[in-house]
Amino acid sequence: MKKLLYILLMLLSINTLTAQKTETVYDEKLAKELGGNDNGMKTYIFCILKTGSNTTATKEEKAKYFEGHMANINRLADEGKLVVAGPFMKNDRNYRGVFIFNVTTVEEAQALVETDPAVKAKIFEVELTPWFCSAALMAVPETHKKITKPKS
Template identity: 60%
Template sequence: MKKLALLLTLLFVSNGFAQTESKFDEKLAKELGADDYGMKTYVFCLLKSGNNNDATENEKKIAFEGHMKNMNKLVEENKLVMAGPFFKNERNYRGIFIFNCSTIEEAEEWVKTDPAVKGNFLEAELTLWYSSAALMKVDEIHDSIAKTKI
């Protein structure tokens, strides 16, 4: 019985503490498009190796330079929240994009602007994803911790 009383007391105290420590910022939540849980819908894009095996090294180079420029453009337009490559792996996974939109169709239009996808060097698989709206601040925070800019 003492254990139950102690457990209930700890539960009550911890719940009370959590409620009094809330730092909810309604303005920021609205700015980031957060729901009541601080979450929002994105489109997650898995980039895999494409089937273009006939291109020259120069064609690949041009396509991937365009890929980087396109990513930067999408970031500036607030369309691309996060991107990054995978290390070499046996599944031919190359990287990810997380798009700031809530429909596959919209993300498909943005993926089509990528020269590496257009040239079949990369293949994109898209799916809806539900995650923290705080991801919208990653680029801003990253800029303040990166010594070297890409």
């Protein structure tokens, strides 16, 4: 009986291990659509938003800047220039958020962040650096639209 149980456990283990193997098929068309190189990678510009030097803005002014900030995020995403954006949770580094831009130079990204009212008002300061990552990141905006409930 123990031998039978041992064999059964062994077969289940082997089945579980083989079930986890998946065959990956290279999709050249998708790689090109997403802008990936032969390794599926591409260049982005990574942006960290930090607390800015403007400490005198009123609550109403900040609300106006953040409204413009969100509108700018949506516009850049719709234009395909902004791949990912989101806030950081409370932290001791004064990090407020992150942008990942679908551009290849810091200068291009700088021009984009300068269109943000909160950056212009120095509510945020930015750090920009080139970043090499999977081109699959380009699928995030479309996927995000599919998992976001419409506002009623």
